[in-house]
Every structure is written in C-alpha cells, then in structure tokens.
Amino acid sequence: MLDDPLLLAFTLVLVGLAAWVHGFIGIGFPLISTPTLAAVTDLKTAVVLTVIPNIALNILSILRGGNLGASLLPHWRLPVYVLLGSLVGTHFLIGVPGAPLKVLLALMMLVSVAMNRIKGFDWGFIRRAPRTWEAVAGLTGGLLAGTVNISVPPLAIYFMALGLSPIATIQIFNLCFIVGKLTQAGSLAAAGEIHWADMPGNLALTVLAVLALLVGMRLQARTSPAQYRQWLNVSLAVMAVLLLGQVAWQTFSH
Template sequence: MTFGTEEILIGLLVTLIAGLVHGAFGLGFPMIATPILALITDVKTAILLTLAPNIAVNVWSLIRGGNWLGSVARFWPVAVWMLVGSALGTLVLVAMDPNPFRLLLAATVVLYLMSDRIKRIDWSWIGRHPRPSGAGAGLLGGLLGGTVNVGGPVMMIYFLELRLAPVVLVQAINLCFLLGKGTQAITFAFLGMLGLDLLLISLPLGIAALIGLRGGMWIRERVAADTYRGWLKGLLWILCILLVVQFFRELG
C-alpha cells in the first residue's frame, strides 16, 4: 500500500497524541493509534505501522523512573507469558476474524470496574496468588494484544490489584508490552508481512510518538498516586466504549 503526504501527516499527528496518552497513563499507545490509523489503511497495516513506534515507547517507559532492573527481575515471568500469548494472538489474527475478541475484552473490563457494586466478584485473589494470576493475565493480555492490539486493560487490572506504585506499575506494564510487541514483530517478519516500506514509514511515526510520550510523562510526574489510579479506571471505561464501537463498526 502506498501512502501520500496527507496520510503520513495524519499518522504523525495520531502517533503524537497516542504517545502523549501513553506517557500520561503508562499505556494506551496501540489503543489510540491502531483504530484511528485503521480508518485510513486497514487493521493489519495499522498494527504493522505502529510496531516500531510502540516498541520505542515501551523501551523509554520501562527505563524511565529509576530501578527498572528491579521491576524487570520481579515481573519478567508475567512478560514471558505475554510473549507466548502474543505469538498465539498474532497467528489468530492472520488465520481468523479477531473482532469477537473485542467484546470479550470489553466484558472482562466492565466486570472489573463494576466489582465494587457486584459484591460476589472478589479480585483480591490476584494479590494473594500473584504468580498464577500473573501467568493468566500475561497469556490473555498477549492473546488480545496479538489479535486486536489491545492487551493493556487485562494487564492494568492485574497490576492495579497488586497496588503497585505508579512508577513500578508503568515499568511492569511496559516490560510486558515490550516482549509482546517484540514477539509480534518477529512473528510478522517470519510470515513475510513486515516489509521495508512499512519500516521506513514507521520511523518518523516513532519520533512523533516519543515526543508525545515525553509530554505525557511530564503530566504524570505531577499527579498523586490515588489520583493516577482513578485516571486509569476512567481510561478503562473509555476503552470499553471504544471496543464496543469498534466491534459494531467491523460488523458493518
């Protein structure tokens, strides 16, 4: 597919905004960039275009804030499970329609957000059993990330229930994303779908994403931890609405 000046300018603006959101919340780049870019390309091309910017954003978010090696040592098993899920999800994306996974993800997030009102749902088992729940979250998050490019909400639920400090939460999520997106890139390359033309276009998009990321980090560093967690839950509600809208749009 060829890209004109207008498409490239739209792509730069979209990745700049997506980077800003990711910097402020610690996640969100693919959730913002992919559906908008899919409007001027298609879902698979949008995912391929955002791979390099996504990886760059994940690396910077991981090492920002200090003691990132401690976060890696603590949460690498979750990231490995996300790696496995991402490889499986990418194969599913190539082989079948990934659209139904959007409703599955939206339903899971709504259950989590409504758990305070639905007293029968107890999420405290995540904190009591961090290893098995981390394996499940990583596998499911990778699967959803590989299929619909939106694995963040699952990982956000897991890490929110661990009551991590905002810096550690951001580092842990981006460690998982980094391995997931790296695996997705390798899988696409193995399948012959990652061409040089897409990589060359994605480079300026990556620069725009990093500029936006830095601005978002500036905002996040000035917000209290409790306020930050409230923002994350608000972001989850917005993502649920977007997932449902995308599901019905793909049906059409």
C-alpha cells in the first residue's frame, strides 16, 4: 500500500504531525490525516492506513484526563449510537464511489471550521430534549465516522449545547471515536479491505503516532491551544477547498 517511497515519506510526516496536533488539543488526528491522505491516494486507502493509529491515540487520550466515571457514565448511550451509525457508514465507504464521499468529507471539514462561529447560537432546544439529540448526534457522528472518518461536527454541537468541561468533552469525544474506529476496523476487515500483509506498516505508523502524541501532550501545558486551533481551522479550510477542487477536476476532465 505504501510501495512508493515519496508516498511513504509523506505519510510518515503527515501521521506524525496529525498525532502531535491530537496530543496538543485532544482531537484532530482524523481531521488532518484522512483528508490529506485522501487527496493523494483515495478515501478508502486513507481510512485503512490510519484506523489502527487512530484507535491507539483515542485510548491514550481517554486515559489521560482521569476521573473517567464522572465524565463517561452519564453519556454511555452516545458511543452506542456512534457504533450503530458507524456500521451503516462503513458499508457506504465500501460500496459508494469515492467522489461523493470526498465532497461530503470537505463539507464536514468546513462545518468543523465554522464551529467557532456558532458558539453564540441558542442551543436550548437540545438541552430541553437531551436524550433525543444524543441519539441524533451519535447516529449522525457514527455515520460520518464510518464514511469519511470525521464525526466531530454533530458531536461538537451536542457537547457545546450541554456546556461540558474541556476534559469531559475530550474524553467523551475519544470514547466515541474509538467505538467508531473499532466498528470501522472490524467491518473493513470482514469485507477484506484490511490485509495481514499491511499490519507491519500500520503498526509502525501507530508507534510513530503514539510518540508524536506524547510530545504534543507535553507541549499542551505550556502553549495556548487557541493559537494552534486557529492554524488548524485555516489548514482544514484549505484542505477542504483542495478536495473539492480535486473532485471537480476528476469529474469534468473525463
């Protein structure tokens, strides 16, 4: 899968950078790694290459904050909904052509960038029916996780409406992510999309990702996440535009 030396070098740098960002702000690995790899390969390859590193980073991010019971138990239904949505979404990933999924991925990235602009919106309707919107956010996030590897927008809106603390938000985010990734990995393996021959490469990427994550976590305490979040938003916007341009070029050049 990574026989091309240039693609291999690009993937190593990208995985290290994305994992560092994830350690720095608590989320971000799939937001950076998936669309960038999809731009130079295809979406399915990008997902297969990053699914195991993703799971490892999610586990470490969940464990880091401590006080897991208080953060996770009140929201135990959310990962269940994410699991169900991921099952459906992964079947779309396997059977649907790549171009529509890339458009969806780009749109979801733009929604993620816009999250900071809608913080002042009145989310009272979510707080008045939290169980209903928990199901909506979880199923939608799982569907997006299974198809385009990004579940942040619907989950972030739900957490924002509830006013959860940053630690609780990061832990629940990563719990939902790991449920989605495990479901996605199992579905891809069952469909023959993940091969044992690719395992050494995936494990090497996982080791690199964990080391970069730990560096990002150490820097987190000494640097303002707001500055890096601004850089991340600009990068996501640029990558979304590039992905849309790539799909338009492939569509109209044939």
